Amino acid sequence: xxxxxxxxxxxxxxxxxxxxxxxxxxxxxxxxxxxxxxxxxxxxxxxxxxxxxxxxxxxxxxxxxxxxxxxxxxxxxxxxxxxxxxxxxxxxxxxxxxxxxxxxxxxxxxxxxxxxxxxxxxxxxxxxxxxxxxxxxxxxxxxxxxxxxxxxxxxxxxxxxxxxxxxxxxxxxxxxxxxxxxxxxxxxxxxxxxxxxxxxxxxxxxxxxxxxxxxxxxxxxxxxxxxxxxxxxxxxxxxxxxxxxxxxxxxxxxxxxxxxxxxxxxxxxxxxxxxxxxxxxxxxxxxxxxxxxxxxxxxxxxxxxxxxxxxxxxxxxxxxxxxxxxxxxxxxxxxxxxxxxx
Ligand code: NAI
Numbered sequence: 001x002x003x004x005x006x007x008x009x010x011x012x013x014x015x016x017x018x019x020x021x022x023x024x025x026x027x028x029x030x031x032x033x034x035x036x037x038x039x040x041x042x043x044x045x046x047x048x049x050x051x052x053x054x055x056x057x058x059x060x061x062x063x064x065x066x067x068x069x070x071x072x073x074x075x076x077x078x079x080x081x082x083x084x085x086x087x088x089x090x091x092x093x094x095x096x097x098x099x100x101x102x103x104x105x106x107x108x109x110x111x112x113x114x115x116x117x118x119x120x121x122x123x124x125x126x127x128x129x130x131x132x133x134x135x136x137x138x139x140x141x142x143x144x145x146x147x148x149x150x151x152x153x154x155x156x157x158x159x160x161x162x163x164x165x166x167x168x169x170x171x172x173x174x175x176x177x178x179x180x181x182x183x184x185x186x187x188x189x190x191x192x193x194x195x196x197x198x199x200x201x202x203x204x205x206x207x208x209x210x211x212x213x214x215x216x217x218x219x220x221x222x223x224x225x226x227x228x229x230x231x232x233x234x235x236x237x238x239x240x241x242x243x244x245x246x247x248x249x250x251x252x253x254x255x256x257x258x259x260x261x262x263x264x265x266x267x268x269x270x271x272x273x274x275x276x277x278x279x280x281x282x283x284x285x286x287x288x289x290x291x292x293x294x295x296x297x298x299x300x301x302x303x304x305x306x307x308x309x310x311x312x313x314x315x316x317x318x319x320x321x322x323x324x325x326x327x328x329x330x331x332x333x334x335x336x337x338x339x340x341x342x
Contacts (some may be wrong), residue, residue, distance in 0.1 A: 001052065008060035013078075014107065015059070016100075023096035026085040030059035031207055032067045033078030036339045038324050039087045039106055040080035041132060041288070042066045043113025044097065044124075047233075048086040059083045061234070061256050068328055069278040071335035072308065075289045078339075083145055084115070094120055100126025106130055111140065111288060114176070114233065115157075132288050140284035144253050145181035147283020147302045152186075152227060152251040152277040156225040158313065159273040160226060164303040166190035171225040171247065173217075175202040175234030178253040178281075184232060196220045197232070205240035223246060230254040242266045264322035279309050 003015060013030040031040045042063055049055040059081050068078025081103070087093055101110050101124065111132040112121050118133075118140075125131040156162050164213075168191045170277045172179055175197040183206055185195055193212035196204050196219070203214045215223060224246040230236050234256035242263060245335070250257075250267060255277050258264055281304050290298045316326035 001087075003056070005301050006056065006060060008057055008064070010060070011066050012060060012063065014104075016104065018100040018103075019057050020098075020100070021035075023090070023092040024087040025093055025096040025100070026087070027082055027097060028055055028059045028085075028337065029080060029082045029100070029104065030056075030063040031078065031080040031104075031108055032060075032063035033068075034107055035070070035075075035077040035335075035341070036074055037111060038076035039088055040071065041075075041111065041285070042080035042082065043111050044082040044084065044116045045113045046084040046087070046089060046115030049083070052085070055083045055085050063310065065278060067335065068331035069282050069285055070289075072278050072327065072331040073282050073286055073289070074338070075285065077109075078136035079080075082108070082110055084114065089115070089120065091123055095127050098124040098131075101130050102128035105131070105322050116176075121340075140287045141180050141247070142179035142299065143302060144178045144187060144281050144284035145300075146183060147286065147305050148178070148182050148229070148231075148251060148253050148280050149185045149189075150283075150303055150305045151280040151309050152229065152249065152308065154309050155180050155273050155275050156226065156249050156250040158310075164189065167192065168227065168328065169194065169225040170227040170229050171215075171220050171223040172196070172212075172229045172231055173220045173236065173252070174254065175199070175206050176266040178284075179205060179229075179231035182229065182253065183212065187211075192227055194220070194223045197271045198220075223247075223325040227251055230257040235259045236251070237263050237267070239263075239266070245270070245272060247272060249275070253277075253281040255281065258324065261322075261324065264324035268322050274323050275309055276312065276324045278307060279312055280330060282308075325336055 016029045062081040083335045171194040187210040195212045221244045228247040230252035238259035281305040312327045316323045
């Protein structure tokens with residue numbers, strides 16, 4: 001398997017492959033950068049990857065995204081990601097994850113992501129100190145959803161000239177921990193929801209609770225809505241799906257929703273304002289980094305994402321580049337300033 005010549009290898013500092021047959025563990029930890037303090041933070045994704053290649057690609061891309069996100073919000077750590085290939089989520093598997101993380105001796109601090117929960121991290125934490133958990137623990141999914149709401153509303157203001165979300169239609173892809181919390185925030189502000197998920201129970205719950213309209217997973221791209229909100233997995237926007245979008249704004253929580261950098265240009269060419277993932281979903285990282293800060297302090301930081309997005313849009317206009325490229329440019333500058341190296 002190619003690593004150093006992999007298209008998504010970006011000078012990663014450290015890529016580890018862990019195997020523990022007795023627990024059914026196959027895990028890749030990609031550490032993109034360790035920041036000025038010699039440590040990297042990132043989530044643990046447990047997903048039925050179709051191949052090892054797919055898992056490696058996800059680990060490399062998600063860890064790079066994490067470095068950029070943390071730099072953008074000026075957290076002095078690098079980015080990393082753990083991806084676990086399938087396997088049933090038993091206590092024994094979580095213990096094996098903890099032991100593997102422990103072997104990295106603090107270079108990687110693990111948190112939950114798709115397929116794992118804060119409760120799973122409590123189990124992992126019985127086997128390693130290097131778990132992102134505070135007491136009282138900040139709910140990262142709720143903070144992520146609120147941060148998306150802030151960015152989505154700022155984009156609607158900028159692109160549609162609307163001061164609030166009353167009557168704005170939003171097509172939400174993915175009703176997991178973040179997607180559902182976002183739907184509640186949107187419904188409370190009078191937005192109209194069109195929703196989908198691979199899990200029909202989650203769809204039924206959201207329809208029942210919030211009066212959302214349900215559509216089949218593949219149909220979400222064709223919905224006429226002011227906003228398309230990707231809150232599932234990555235790679236959903238590409239040459240096949242972007243031409244189908246009937247929205248003015250794309251703003252959601254998913255990491256790496258764009259299959260390739262050129263997709264950002266395709267969205268801009270269609271006049272669609274894209275709120276980069278490293279801005280829109282930074283609320284979870286902010287919550288994790290906020291420790292025991294009072295809720296009103298965290299809320300003020302999350303509200304500050306609107307100003308960050310404004311700065312990104314201004315930079316995109318100034319440099320004649322996409323909002324994604326502008327966000328990455330600012331993030332790299334901030335990382336270099338913090339770490340004293342690129
Ligand atoms: P989750 O695992 O709770 O939910 C993901 C949902 O997406 C599941 O319900 C799944 O069935 C659904 N899904 C997957 N593929 C789909 C498809 N093709 N069509 C429709 N639905 C699909 O995950 P969570 O925590 O809600 O995260 C969602 C996204 O936000 C992920 O990309 C994650 O990396 C990102 N994110 C999450 C943060 C957090 O604090 N939880 C922080 C920053 C980013």
